[in-house]
Amino acid sequence: xxxxxxxxxxxxxxxxxxxxxxxxxxxxxxxxxxxxxxxxxxxxxxxxxxxxxxxxxxxxxxxxxxxxxxxxxxxxxxxxxxxxxxxxxxxxxxxxxxxxxxxxxxxxxxxxxxxxxxxxxxxxxxxxxxxxxxxxxxxxxxxxxxxxxxxxxxxxxxxxxxxxxxxxxxxxxxxxxxxxxxxxxxxxxxx
Amino acid sequence: xxxxxxxxxxxxxxxxxxxxxxxxxxxxxxxxxxxxxxxxxxxxxxxxxxxxxxxxxxxxxxxxxxxxxxxxxxxxxxxxxxxxxxxxxxxxxxxxxxxxxxxxxxxxxxxxxxxxxxxxxxxxxxxxxxxxxxxxxxxxxxxxxxxxxxxxxxxxxxxxxxxxxxxxxxxxxxxxxxxxxxxxxxxxxxx
Numbered sequence: 001x002x003x004x005x006x007x008x009x010x011x012x013x014x015x016x017x018x019x020x021x022x023x024x025x026x027x028x029x030x031x032x033x034x035x036x037x038x039x040x041x042x043x044x045x046x047x048x049x050x051x052x053x054x055x056x057x058x059x060x061x062x063x064x065x066x067x068x069x070x071x072x073x074x075x076x077x078x079x080x081x082x083x084x085x086x087x088x089x090x091x092x093x094x095x096x097x098x099x100x101x102x103x104x105x106x107x108x109x110x111x112x113x114x115x116x117x118x119x120x121x122x123x124x125x126x127x128x129x130x131x132x133x134x135x136x137x138x139x140x141x142x143x144x145x146x147x148x149x150x151x152x153x154x155x156x157x158x159x160x161x162x163x164x165x166x167x168x169x170x171x172x173x174x175x176x177x178x179x180x181x182x183x184x185x186x187x188x189x190x191x
Numbered sequence: 192x193x194x195x196x197x198x199x200x201x202x203x204x205x206x207x208x209x210x211x212x213x214x215x216x217x218x219x220x221x222x223x224x225x226x227x228x229x230x231x232x233x234x235x236x237x238x239x240x241x242x243x244x245x246x247x248x249x250x251x252x253x254x255x256x257x258x259x260x261x262x263x264x265x266x267x268x269x270x271x272x273x274x275x276x277x278x279x280x281x282x283x284x285x286x287x288x289x290x291x292x293x294x295x296x297x298x299x300x301x302x303x304x305x306x307x308x309x310x311x312x313x314x315x316x317x318x319x320x321x322x323x324x325x326x327x328x329x330x331x332x333x334x335x336x337x338x339x340x341x342x343x344x345x346x347x348x349x350x351x352x353x354x355x356x357x358x359x360x361x362x363x364x365x366x367x368x369x370x371x372x373x374x375x376x377x378x379x380x381x382x
Contacts, residue, residue, distance in 0.1 A: 032224070033223070033224035033226065035224065035226070035227050036226050036227060036230065039227065039230075039337070039338035039340055039341070040338075042335075042336055042337040042338055042341075043337045043338045043340075043341040045335065045337070046333045046335035046336065046337035046341070047333065047337070047341070068336060072335055072336065100366060101366055101368075101369055101372065101373040101374065101375075102368065102369065102370070103368050103369070103370055104353070104355075104356065104368055105353060106353055132371050132372050132373075133371065137370075138369070138370060138371060140366070140368060141353070142237045142238065142353065142354035143354070143356045143357060143365070143366040143368060144233075144236065144237035144263055144354060144357075145233055145237065145259060145263065146230070146233040146234045146236070146237035146238070146344070147230035147231075147233055147234045147340050147344070149230055149234075149338050149340035149341050149344075150230070150233075150234040150237070150238070150340050150341060150343070150344030152341070153337070153338070153340075153341030153342075153344055153345050154344050154345055154348050154353075157345050157348070157349075158348075158353075162295070162296060162297055162332070162333065162345075162349075163333035163334070163335060164295075165295065165334045166334060166335075174334070175291060175292055175331070175334040177292075177293065177294050177295055177331060177334060178292055178293065178294070178329070179293070179294055179328075179329060180323050180324065180329060181292065181323050181329075182292040182323075183292065184292075
């Protein structure tokens with residue numbers, strides 16, 4: 001999608017100038033209104049993340065996102081994370097905990113842009129305190145209370161740029177930018 | 192707050208290079224989980240908007256945001272909008288409907304930056320079709336489905352820049368940016 005990369009971006013020699021970004025959402029509460037976590041996942045996908053690890057797992061949410069990706073293109077996936085610590089521990093890159101208490105994003109951006117892989121970690125209302133220790137960086141997108149959806153979107157936008165309109169043929173369905181009204185090319189019934 | 196302006200920013204001669212931004216949230220559903228609209232409001236405030244018009248009104252939500260502003264500073268307010276059309280009609284500036292079907296944000300940004308006042312309009316699941324006609328601009332923050340929280344935050348960030356840490360004395364409570372853990376100065380009990 002927005003990253004424009006194809007195939008493995010793990011090889012340092014082959015990777016583009018932009019990091020591959022994953023998101024880890026901890027403290028999701030299945031059973032409560034899932035819209036907030038859905039919005040985190042949709043924003044992660046739309047702004048160019050490759051995947052969102054979700055703790056605790058929520059298979060219904062993962063399926064809804066798979067349907068979005070099926071229709072709108074790309075290979076974004078929601079990956080169940082029964083143990084969030086092992087995701088953080090085994091991540092082969094910079095682990096960036098997004099928190100209003102952290103260091104200003106602007107100060108951390110140059111280092112993050114040089115990483116080959118970045119994991120953005122966002123919590124819900126209660127963040128496990130050890131996340132502050134386990135993260136490579138604690139980073140604030142402003143030092144005011146706001147939203148994990150906003151934090152993920154703004155960091156991705158600053159790291160990868162604004163997403164471009166989809167190219168023809170990439171997705172089953174794509175939008176043709178329009179000054180008024182809605183123009184969509186393709187549909188849901190193509191094989 | 193992030194805009195750094197004080198007093199009236201309505202006077203064209205006195206205004207800074209940055210527009211004053213308001214948000215209009217239509218299609219809020221009081222009674223359902225209010226977190227999504229709360230996140231739109233918090234993101235609007237944190238990224239430098241002056242106010243959020245809310246249709247339909249939700250006094251409990253407005254009070255929660257007033258408490259945040261009381262504690263964390265600034266003069267952001269949630270303004271009830273019983274008639275969203277009159278807000279759009281009477282707005283003295285550019286009305287920007289954020290929709291995945293619109294023109295790319297990047298193309299519209301130069302014009303928006305020159306406006307003295309900008310109203311960002313975000314809908315819920317069902318947007319009144321006439322909004323596409325009544326808006327000055329229909330603008331897409333990417334052409335993929337994502338989130339009104341993300342859209343508001345990214346547009347504000349592109350218009351006004353990333354919010355800076357609060358200066359001492361501005362708010363009852365402020366965060367001191369920190370590489371690990373939480374540092375907060377001030378408290379809730381000061382008069």
